[in-house]
Structure formats: C-alpha cells, structure tokens
Amino acid sequence: MPAWARRMRMGARSAVLLMLAWSGRGLAAEFDCIIEPSKTVDVRAASEGLIEKIWVDRGDMVKKDQVLVTLDSGVEQAAVDSARYRATMQGKIRTGESRVEFSTTKYKRREKLASQSFISLSDRDEALTEKRLAESELLEARDERRLSEIEYRRLAEQLRLRTIKSPVDGVVIDRLLAAGELADNRDLRKPILRLADIGTLYVEVLMPIEAFGKLSAGQKVEVLPEAPIGGRYTATVQVIDRVFDAASGTFGVRLELPNPDLKLPAGIKCKASFPAIAGRFSTAPPSAAARPAGKPAADPSGKPM
Numbered sequence: 001m002p003a004w005a006r007r008m009r010m011g012a013r014s015a016v017l018l019m020l021a022w023s024g025r026g027l028a029a030e031f032d033c034i035i036e037p038s039k040t041v042d043v044r045a046a047s048e049g050l051i052e053k054i055w056v057d058r059g060d061m062v063k064k065d066q067v068l069v070t071l072d073s074g075v076e077q078a079a080v081d082s083a084r085y086r087a088t089m090q091g092k093i094r095t096g097e098s099r100v101e102f103s104t105t106k107y108k109r110r111e112k113l114a115s116q117s118f119i120s121l122s123d124r125d126e127a128l129t130e131k132r133l134a135e136s137e138l139l140e141a142r143d144e145r146r147l148s149e150i151e152y153r154r155l156a157e158q159l160r161l162r163t164i165k166s167p168v169d170g171v172v173i174d175r176l177l178a179a180g181e182l183a184d185n186r187d188l189r190k191p192i193l194r195l196a197d198i199g200t201l202y203v204e205v206l207m208p209i210e211a212f213g214k215l216s217a218g219q220k221v222e223v224l225p226e227a228p229i230g231g232r233y234t235a236t237v238q239v240i241d242r243v244f245d246a247a248s249g250t251f252g253v254r255l256e257l258p259n260p261d262l263k264l265p266a267g268i269k270c271k272a273s274f275p276a277i278a279g280r281f282s283t284a285p286p287s288a289a290a291r292p293a294g295k296p297a298a299d300p301s302g303k304p305m
Contacts, residue, residue: 029211029273030224031205031271032270032271033205033223033269033270034203034204034270035201035202035203035223035257035264035265035267035269036204037197037266038199038256039168039197040173040194041195041197043167043195044183044192045069045184045185046164047185048182048183048185048186050071050180050181051070051177051181051183052070052071052073053070054068054069054178055069055070056172056193057172058173058174058175060171061262062168062170064168064169064199066166070163073163076159083156086152087152092144092145093142096138096139099134100135103127103134104134107124107130110126164192167195168197169198170199172193172194172195175192176191176192198264198265202238203255205255206250206251206252206253207253209249209251211277212240215237215253215277217239217240220235221255221274222234222235222272224270224271225268225269226268226270229264236255236256237254238255241253
C-alpha cells in the first residue's frame with residue numbers, strides 16, 4: 001500500500017476514535033443503587049407502664065409529633081393534680097405577709113417609745129426579733145411555693161412521657177406489642193413499634209475506584225427508581241467513602257434524596273446517573289493509543305507480532 005494511502009487510513013481511524021471519545025463524554029454513566037430509609041427508629045416507653053392504646057398499625061404513615069402510643073397514667077395524673085394545687089396555694093404566704101406587717105408596726109411603736117425612755121431597750125429588741133422572724137417565715141413560705149411549682153413541672157413532664165409521639169416523618173414497619181401488655185424500658189429486644197424515616201431517603205451506590213476523585217459532596221445526581229415506581233429524581237452527594245473494597249475494586253457513595261410527600265417507598269432498586277463521570281471508559285486500549293504508528297505490538301514474551 002502506498003505511503004500516502006496508509007497515512008490517510010490512519011488519519012481517518014484517528015478521527016473516528018476522536019468522535020467516539022467525544023460522544024462518550026456526553027453520556028452520563030449509570031450505576032446500580034438501592035433506596036433506603038434515612039433511619040430506622042425503635043419506639044420504646046421512657047418509663048415502665050401498661051399500654052392503654054396503640055393508635056397506629058403496620059403500614060400506617062405517620063408525621064412527626066403524631067401520637068403513637070398511650071400508657072396508663074391514672075397515678076401520674078393524680079400526682080400532677082395534687083402538685084398543681086400545692087403550687088397555687090396562697091395561705092402560708094398571706095399569713096406570713098400579715099405577720100410581717102404586724103411585727104413591723106409593733107417594732108416602729110417600740111422604737112418610738114424606747115427613744116423616749118418609756119420602755120426598756122430589751123422590749124424594743126424583742127419587737128425587732130419578732131419582725132425578723134416574721135420576714136424569715138414569709139421568705140420560707142415563698143420558697144416552698146417555688147419548690148411546689150418546680151415539682152409540678154417535674155410531674156407534668158413525667159405525665160407527658162406516658163404519651164409516646166413519633167420522632168420522624170415515616171411509616172410503621174412493625175408493631176411488636178399490643179394494648180394491655182407491659183411496656184418495659186429495660187427490655188431492649190422488644191420495642192413497641194418500629195418506624196422508618198422516609199421523609200429523607202438515602203441512596204446507596206457502589207462506584208468503581210476509577211470514579212474516585214470525580215465526585216464531590218453537594219454534587220447533584222439523577223436517580224431513576226425501578227419499575228413500577230419509575231420517574232426521575234434529583235439527589236445530592238452526601239458521603240463519599242474513603243475506605244475502598246479491594247476485593248471488588250469499589251467504594252461506597254451515599255446520596256440524599258428529599259421525599260417530603262412520602263411518595264417514594266424505601267427498599268427499592270434504582271439507577272444513579274452521574275454526568276461528571278461520563279467518558280471515563282477508554283474507547284481504545286491505552287497501549288494502542290500510546291504505541292507509535294507503524295510499530296508492531298509486542299506479545300507478552302517480548303517477541304514482535
């Protein structure tokens with residue numbers, strides 16, 4: 001073949017490879033992923049008690065602060081009512097104020113009489129002591145009132161804990177106890193309910209090591225759930241693992257996917273589309289691209305082919 005023909009053939013081949021490489025850059029790479037709840041919560045009682053009613057069941061959607069479980073609280077309610085009454089009692093304070101007023105008037109009179117030498121100084125000092133004792137009793141009555149208010153708030157908080165509310169927006173995965181059973185906060189093996197937070201979803205992706213360095217936190221990624229869910233959703237790169245799996249040559253990436261309407265379920269497969277990693281696969285082997293034109297390739301034994 002003439003030299004000019006060989007040169008034209010090589011030039012055409014290079015142009016084709018360049019066009020293929022350029023078109024590869026415009027395609028977004030897709031990787032298998034799975035959509036999971038951002039957290040799973042075991043709902044337990046803060047204190048031991050008999051379950052009076054469970055307001056939700058498996059599969060129910062719940063909102064944050066929604067009432068889930070009510071424990072029997074008759075004793076706690078009575079204690080709160082008693083503490084509330086003690087916190088509003090006025091008898092001791094009014095008695096103390098009356099004694100302070102009387103002893104102050106008495107002392108002023110004794111002081112005036114003592115200045116005119118109509119009574120002894122010991123009588124005046126006795127009136128002064130009575131005044132100070134009355135002031136101390138009034139202060140003690142006010143301190144007791146303050147302690148009663150604090151005790152009322154403490155018991156009210158204990159009563160509040162008898163009503164268990166949802167800590168997340170999500171769905172009830174399982175219901176392990178029923179009304180009439182004892183909720184024991186010491187038994188970690190058996191919660192009352194188990195919830196999954198799907199208000200925010202995590203998308204777990206396994207990426208090849210070649211993609212490391214092409215991702216950054218906050219990057220936008222398109223997520224495509226499998227059928228029959230379907231659709232396209234935008235997630236954000238949240239975590240990029242810094243420890244690789246040498247056996248598989250991969251590393252993990254976590255995406256955060258908002259789900260405010262709770263429309264997307266968790267536990268489904270998906271595809272994650274990464275535009276930033278487009279064209280990462282070489283169209284031709286690197287050895288062929290680096291080999292000078294016209295030089296034959298060498299086989300592993302070192303002999304020319």
